[in-house]
Amino acid sequence: MAVKFPEHITLDEAWGILSLAFEGYSEKFKTKLEISAALGDILTEDISASRNVPHYAASAVDGYALRASDTAGATPATPARLPEGRWQWMNTGAALPDWADAVLMVEDSSQEEGELVVYRSLTPSANVRPLGEDVMAGQIIAREGEPVTPARISLFLCAGIDEVPVKRRVRSLFIPTGDEIISREKWLAQESQRSGTVAESNSLFIAASFKRWGFEVDVAPILPDVPQILREYVEKGTAEYDLVLVGAGSAKGRRDHTIEVFEELGEVLFRGVRMKPGRPAMAAVIAGKPVICLPGFPMSTAVVLWSLVYPLLRQFAGESGDLRQLVRESLGVKDIMETRLLVRHSSSAGIEEWLRMKVARVGDRLYSWALTSGASVLWALAESDGIAMLPASALECERDTRVDVWMTRGVDLDRRVLFQGSDDPAIQLLVTPIRRRGADFASRAVGSMGGLAALSRGECHLAAAHLLDEDTGSYNDVFIERFSKGQKWARILVFYRTQGIIVQSGNPKGINSFHDLCAKDIVFSNRQPGAGTRVLFDHLLKEEGVAPEKIKGYAQICTTHMEAANRVYTGLADATLGIKSAADALGLDFIPITEEPYELVVPEEYLEHPGIRALRASLEDAEWRRKVEEMGGYRWPN
Ligand SMILES: Nc1nc2c(c(=O)[nH]1)N[C@H]1C(S)=C(S)[C@@H](COP(=O)(O)OP(=O)(O)OC[C@H]3O[C@@H](n4cnc5c(N)ncnc54)[C@H](O)[C@@H]3O)O[C@H]1N2
Numbered sequence: 001m002a003v004k005f006p007e008h009i010t011l012d013e014a015w016g017i018l019s020l021a022f023e024g025y026s027e028k029f030k031t032k033l034e035i036s037a038a039l040g041d042i043l044t045e046d047i048s049a050s051r052n053v054p055h056y057a058a059s060a061v062d063g064y065a066l067r068a069s070d071t072a073g074a075t076p077a078t079p080a081r082l083p084e085g086r087w088q089w090m091n092t093g094a095a096l097p098d099w100a101d102a103v104l105m106v107e108d109s110s111q112e113e114g115e116l117v118v119y120r121s122l123t124p125s126a127n128v129r130p131l132g133e134d135v136m137a138g139q140i141i142a143r144e145g146e147p148v149t150p151a152r153i154s155l156f157l158c159a160g161i162d163e164v165p166v167k168r169r170v171r172s173l174f175i176p177t178g179d180e181i182i183s184r185e186k187w188l189a190q191e192s193q194r195s196g197t198v199a200e201s202n203s204l205f206i207a208a209s210f211k212r213w214g215f216e217v218d219v220a221p222i223l224p225d226v227p228q229i230l231r232e233y234v235e236k237g238t239a240e241y242d243l244v245l246v247g248a249g250s251a252k253g254r255r256d257h258t259i260e261v262f263e264e265l266g267e268v269l270f271r272g273v274r275m276k277p278g279r280p281a282m283a284a285v286i287a288g289k290p291v292i293c294l295p296g297f298p299m300s301t302a303v304v305l306w307s308l309v310y311p312l313l314r315q316f317a318g319e320s321g322d323l324r325q326l327v328r329e330s331l332g333v334k335d336i337m338e339t340r341l342l343v344r345h346s347s348s349a350g351i352e353e354w355l356r357m358k359v360a361r362v363g364d365r366l367y368s369w370a371l372t373s374g375a376s377v378l379w380a381l382a383e384s385d386g387i388a389m390l391p392a393s394a395l396e397c398e399r400d401t402r403v404d405v406w407m408t409r410g411v412d413l414d415r416r417v418l419f420q421g422s423d424d425p426a427i428q429l430l431v432t433p434i435r436r437r438g439a440d441f442a443s444r445a446v447g448s449m450g451g452l453a454a455l456s457r458g459e460c461h462l463a464a465a466h467l468l469d470e471d472t473g474s475y476n477d478v479f480i481e482r483f484s485k486g487q488k489w490a491r492i493l494v495f496y497r498t499q500g501i502i503v504q505s506g507n508p509k510g511i512n513s514f515h516d517l518c519a520k521d522i523v524f525s526n527r528q529p530g531a532g533t534r535v536l537f538d539h540l541l542k543e544e545g546v547a548p549e550k551i552k553g554y555a556q557i558c559t560t561h562m563e564a565a566n567r568v569y570t571g572l573a574d575a576t577l578g579i580k581s582a583a584d585a586l587g588l589d590f591i592p593i594t595e596e597p598y599e600l601v602v603p604e605e606y607l608e609h610p611g612i613r614a615l616r617a618s619l620e621d622a623e624w625r626r627k628v629e630e631m632g633g634y635r636w637p638n
């Protein structure tokens with residue numbers, strides 16, 4: 001079968017095809033606009049004034065037109081006296097009479113018996129705005145490539161210009177599609193809480209991105225997955241707009257019709273780009289206009305927007321440049337940081353991968369790590385410090401692999417502490433008080449054991465642990481001794497917290513002990529090995545003589561208290577072991593089991609780090625303490 005269009009090409013190939021198809025398209029945007037309507041547009045020619053501004057010699061003050069020579073030697077003590085006929089009253093802006101060459105400010109004069117008494121001597125042209133002082137006729141007052149600004153609009157009028165040649169704004173349309181997609185209003189009114197509905201959030205991202213780039217985009221109504229309707233909108237869109245973006249319908253689902261509509265109405269340029277997210281991106285020429293399909297997931301939409309849509313908009317503006325440079329521009333990249341991966345990352349062979357990164361410096365090592373990589377995860381994009389593009393050749397990126405992070409926000413690395421260890425909602429609440437004290441806090445929930453191990457490898461500034469030693473019944477001592485290998489680590493006991501069994505509200509399955517977890521109809525949600533809560537759970541099971549293999553869901557692992565509690569909340573599990581605050585946050589029932597100390601561990605060398613100092617001060621913060629007390633399940637040490 002003959003290949004109709006290129007498929008699964010690289011991003012550079014896709015951009016090559018797209019930019020070639022619309023080469024010279026920028027000419028279409030050249031037009032003449034009335035000066036106010038052209039605000040923000042780019043001038044396509046130099047503009048010359050057609051008049052002098054002012055077009056006559058004008059008084060710059062309220063006072064008297066006169067000849068400067070008549071004021072020679074005048075001072076308050078020795079004023080000059082001018083008879084009538086040698087001076088004339090002037091308002092500011094009035095035209096100077098031919099015979100006069102200066103204007104005396106009214107404050108520097110008085111009148112006595114028809115004479116003007118002059119207390120100041122003037123030089124010729126004093127207080128006079130000469131002809132063309134502002135702008136001379138024929139002078140270039142704005143140049144090709146410059147934007148039309150408020151100052152230029154008023155200048156143009158004064159200089160006698162009513163219309164200017166500009167590149168008019170690109171008219172773009174985004175068409176969201178999908179039977180499951182619901183409008184902002186319906187979403188917020190919770191009209192539809194049925195599972196399977198998704199808020200139409202992509203148009204907000206697209207419109208905000210366009211605005212940030214200085215462009216505009218119209219948004220069509222949400223279309224159902226009906227090819228006939230999409231066809232109508234694409235036809236209308238390409239008739240009225242310069243660029244049409246179609247949301248979703250790019251993959252292989254039964255309701256994905258975008259490709260057939262593109263094929264019917266025009267010429268498909270490519271389908272599928274070897275990158276992730278954004279893989280099913282495609283583009284077509286329909287009625288001579290570019291039509292780009294943005295795969296539906298938010299991050300997939302974002303990636304295609306940055307890597308194909310923005311560069312195309314720049315090309316429309318008559319600009320060109322290296323694709324990666326344009327992508328960085330679209331992201332608003334401020335800086336590129338050479339970092340080392342803190343955690344290994346498995347990438348797909350032959351596919352360029354976009355990662356949302358966090359960065360931190362520990363000692364002299366600049367680390368970065370990828371946040372959740374799912375294409376549907378918006379939080380990771382909002383939370384990230386920057387973007388890394390792993391090349392297609394990257395496969396298993398081990399810890400310490402060099403990765404360039406394109407920083408999309410400024411981060412003061414000297415004041416950011418990196419926390420790794422046991423997760424706790426109260427610790428997450430410390431970020432704001434720490435920031436109010438001028439420092440910053442980045443965290444990774446890796447469990448108590450993971451945190452101490454990271455600390456011993458020099459991969460964080462502080463860890464948190466609540467690790468029970470089964471032999472001695474003591475917390476943390478043995479583990480800190482083992483991991484610190486003789487380094488001096490300070491310990492800060494933050495609070496005691498209550499651990500217990502978290503069950504659904506009203507405890508419908510009557511769970512009251514660990515033995516109850518073995519019942520057939522009970523699904524448990526566990527924590528990862530190395531988490532303090534997991535160590536505690538395994539210890540308690542042993543103590544109670546409950547075999548782990550009897551518990552359904554024992555192998556189902558969550559990495560935070562909130563994640564585990566959320567599985568109970570949504571009914572995916574009936575119980576988990578966790579802290580009271582997690583149960584309270586979701587209105588779940590809680591059966592208290594034991595109380596444990598929660599300690600922060602900081603190598604002494606970091607005690608004076610600005611971030612650690614802010615953290616220690618924040619532990620005394622009254623507002624934070626009140627919030628922790630409100631959460632419940634915490635007790636302050638005496
Ligand atoms: N069998 C295959 N399935 C999928 C493939 C594939 O190659 N073979 N590719 C996957 C990839 S990768 C992506 S990306 C998605 C692309 O999906 P579509 O472009 O077809 O979009 P939908 O399936 O309609 O939606 C995906 C997802 O995004 C949500 N969405 C859609 N529009 C919006 C919007 N305006 N605002 C917010 N969210 C939106 C939608 O509800 C879905 O959750 O396909 C994979 N599948």
Ligand code: MOO
Nearest residue numbers: 277278279300375
């Ligand atoms: O390639 Mo898709 O855009 O990962 O989710």
